[in-house]
Amino acid sequence: MSDINFPEGGQSEQEVLNQLEGFKAKDVxxxxxxxxxxxxxxxPAVKAxxxxxxxxxxxxxxxxxxxxxxxxxxxxxxxxxVAQLLGGSKETAGNCTSGGTxxxxxxxxxxxxxxxxxxxxxxxxxxVIPSTAHPCFHKAGHYLGVKMVSVAVSAETFKADxxxxxxxxxxxxxxxVGSAPSYAHGVLDxxxxxxxxxxxxxxxxHVDACVGGMYLPFLRMLGEEVPAFDFEVAGVTSMSxxxxxxxxxxxxxxxxxxxxxSLREYQFFASSLWPGYSIVNPTVLSSKTGGPMAGxxxxxxxxxxxxxxxxxxxxxxxxxxxxxxxxxxxxxKQLGKPIMxxxxxxxxxxxxxxxxxxxxxxARGWYLQIQLASANSPQSIHVTITHFxxxxxxxxxxxxxxxxxxFEKEPSTTPELLQLFAPEQLQMLMxxxxxxxxxxxxxxxxxxxxxxxxxxMVLVNHVLNSLGPNERDxxxxxxxxxxxxxxx
Ligand SMILES: *Cc1c(COP(=O)(O)O)cnc(C)c1O
Numbered sequence: 001m002s003d004i005n006f007p008e009g010g011q012s013e014q015e016v017l018n019q020l021e022g023f024k025a026k027d028v029x030x031x032x033x034x035x036x037x038x039x040x041x042x043x044p045a046v047k048a049x050x051x052x053x054x055x056x057x058x059x060x061x062x063x064x065x066x067x068x069x070x071x072x073x074x075x076x077x078x079x080x081x082v083a084q085l086l087g088g089s090k091e092t093a094g095n096c097t098s099g100g101t102x103x104x105x106x107x108x109x110x111x112x113x114x115x116x117x118x119x120x121x122x123x124x125x126x127x128v129i130p131s132t133a134h135p136c137f138h139k140a141g142h143y144l145g146v147k148m149v150s151v152a153v154s155a156e157t158f159k160a161d162x163x164x165x166x167x168x169x170x171x172x173x174x175x176x177v178g179s180a181p182s183y184a185h186g187v188l189d190x191x192x193x194x195x196x197x198x199x200x201x202x203x204x205x206h207v208d209a210c211v212g213g214m215y216l217p218f219l220r221m222l223g224e225e226v227p228a229f230d231f232e233v234a235g236v237t238s239m240s241x242x243x244x245x246x247x248x249x250x251x252x253x254x255x256x257x258x259x260x261x262s263l264r265e266y267q268f269f270a271s272s273l274w275p276g277y278s279i280v281n282p283t284v285l286s287s288k289t290g291g292p293m294a295g296x297x298x299x300x301x302x303x304x305x306x307x308x309x310x311x312x313x314x315x316x317x318x319x320x321x322x323x324x325x326x327x328x329x330x331x332x333k334q335l336g337k338p339i340m341x342x343x344x345x346x347x348x349x350x351x352x353x354x355x356x357x358x359x360x361x362x363a364r365g366w367y368l369q370i371q372l373a374s375a376n377s378p379q380s381i382h383v384t385i386t387h388f389x390x391x392x393x394x395x396x397x398x399x400x401x402x403x404x405x406x407f408e409k410e411p412s413t414t415p416e417l418l419q420l421f422a423p424e425q426l427q428m429l430m431x432x433x434x435x436x437x438x439x440x441x442x443x444x445x446x447x448x449x450x451x452x453x454x455x456x457m458v459l460v461n462h463v464l465n466s467l468g469p470n471e472r473d474x475x476x477x478x479x480x481x482x483x484x485x486x487x488x
Contacts, residue, residue: 029365033388033389033391033392035366036366036368036382036385037367037369037383039388040244040245040246041248041386041388041389042388046299049298049302050248050249051295052298053294053295053299054250054291054292055291056294057293058289058291059289060289061287061288062075062287062288062290063287070290071293074293074294074296074297075096075293077297078255079094079096082094082213082214082241082257085217086209086213086217086230086239087230087232087233088230088257088259089231091259092231092258092259092260093258093261093264094255094264095255095256095282096243096253096254097253097256097283098284098288099244099251099253099254100210100240101136101140102254102284102285103210103242104134104137104140104240105144106284107140107206108137108140108141108144108175109140109144110238110258110263110264110266110267111125111127111146111174111175111238112125112146112174112266113266114204114263114266115174122171122174124172126148126149126173126174127141127146127149127173127174127175127176127177128149128151128165128168128173128175128177129149129150129151129176130150130159130160130161130165130177130179130182130189131152131153131374131375132153132160132183132184132187132189132377133148133150133177133179133208134183137208146174149168152164152375153375155376156336157336158182158184158187158335158336159188159189160178160190162190165194173201174203174204175204175206176204176205177207177208178190178191178206179207179209180208180216180229181212181342183210183342184382185342185344186336186339186340186341186343186344187336187339188212188226188227188229190227191207191227191229191230192227194235195207195233195235196235199235204263205235205238206237206238206239206240207233207236207238209229209230209240209241210245211245211246211340212229212339212340213230213241213242213246213255214242214243214246215315216229216340219340221305222316231257237258237259238256239256240255240256241255241257242254243299244292246312247308248303248386248387249295250296253292256283267282269281310387311386311387314391315340315341315386315390316341318391318393319341319343319393321393321394322341322343322393322396322397325393325394325396325397325400325401326345326397328401329400329404330348331347331349331351331407332345332346332348332404333346333347333348335377342385343383343385344371344377344380344382345381346378346380346381351411352404352407352412353379354370354381355379355414355458355461355462356412356414357381357404358370359457359458360403361399361400366399368381369381369384370382370457372461372464372465373465379461379465414458417458417459417462425444426441426444426466427467429441430467430471430475433471433475433478435482438478438479438482441475445459445460445463446459447460
């Protein structure tokens with residue numbers, strides 16, 4: 001793999017920690033608060049509490065709750081608290097998982113196995129999802145052999161279209177999905193409509209509140225109008241809610257909830273087919289640390305309803321500032337009407353590419369997440385507003401304005417670059433792409449750093465954007481497969 005040998009050992013604590021810190025040199029500088037994705041940070045004192053709680057349950061093993069009733073109690077309390085927020089009842093059953101992806105995968109697994117049990121005639125189960133559903137649904141389908149039927153959302157509002165979802169229902173359909181809200185545009189799907197449709201056709205209905213589950217309930221407590229999206233809606237049978245996003249808890253913590261435990265039964269795995277300890281896993285992991293759950297429990301005690309409401313209030317104020325700022329920049333256009341601080345915007349000008357814009361903002365210390373064009377959503381920039389980065393939003397707006405003006409003085413060089421590398425050539429190459437052709441593709445893109453990313457991602461993003469989803473995925477997989485190999 002590389003010339004890195006297994007360590008001889010014996011380094012001092014300081015040496016070890018210094019090296020670890022050194023690894024971070026090229027990371028996005030999240031501590032500045034100018035990183036508008038991936039990070040759900042808290043101030044240092046709160047972080048210290050989460051770290052202590054995590055460390056407290058660092059060694060205990062969630063493999064066997066009978067050996068560690070402490071972990072069982074933590075999980076029960078965390079899950080009950082979340083269930084209460086999301087309109088649950090005494091019947092609501094759930095578990096903590098490693099993240100939203102795992103929560104969704106478990107929801108799909110339960111639905112698949114429920115259908116196998118109740119509707120054996122269904123041989124190739126299908127789940128109808130809006131095109132804005134998180135890719136973890138496709139991942140679940142890929143892992144579990146369940147077909148995801150993606151239905152285009154409105155090109156105007158980016159909300160799921162209930163009538164189009166109904167048209168996608170077949171004899172093989174087992175479940176419908178809605179997002180509360182979607183990540184890309186932050187818009188809330190019509191959950192009541194989707195759930196009613198599920199009831200009409202006797203289907204399960206999953207609400208993905210991974211990003212909104214720890215936000216929308218507090219928004220409602222603040223007196224804002226939030227359409228019904230949780231177990232309050234009769235047809236909703238399961239929900240996913242991440243704690244490691246707007247719960248501000250250590251990464252590795254999400255929840256999967258079911259209206260009652262009869263559906264959760266299909267989530268479990270047990271095996272007595274070996275001579276070792278008895279295995280019964282409610283979730284995917286077997287051995288696992290109690291750290292994330294303890295961190296979640298501690299953050300719930302620390303923030304409480306009041307603290308989370310305050311966090312949401314800060315985010316909403318910043319969201320309004322960003323939306324007003326965007327409305328005053330004619331070269332930019334917001335996509336949809338987000339219910340929370342997940343704001344997407346596109347360019348209205350041929351002269352300004354959002355990829356170039358993100359790159360120029362990077363030079364000013366901002367990290368803005370780019371979103372490639374997909375179905376009826378154009379290429380865009382996504383901003384996740386958290387209570388940590390919210391105070392920087394006015395400055396972000398000012399910098400956006402300045403950078404937009406800069407384009408007049410210094411136009412984008414991307415159109416010329418794109419001409420140089422001839423898109424038809426890439427299309428042809430991609431038609432029968434194999435991973436050993438990666439070097440050729442990279443050369444065409446002027447990427448010299450083998451295995452690394454170029455400092456300027458504009459051209460790469462434009463090329464990816466010009467490819468279809470399958471070609472993009474092929475290229476990205478080949479690239480990342482090598483990225484984990486390469487010596488830097
Ligand atoms: C983040 C997210 C997920 C996936 O969660 P991970 O914790 O990254 O696995 C699923 N759905 C939505 C809407 C999300 O925002």
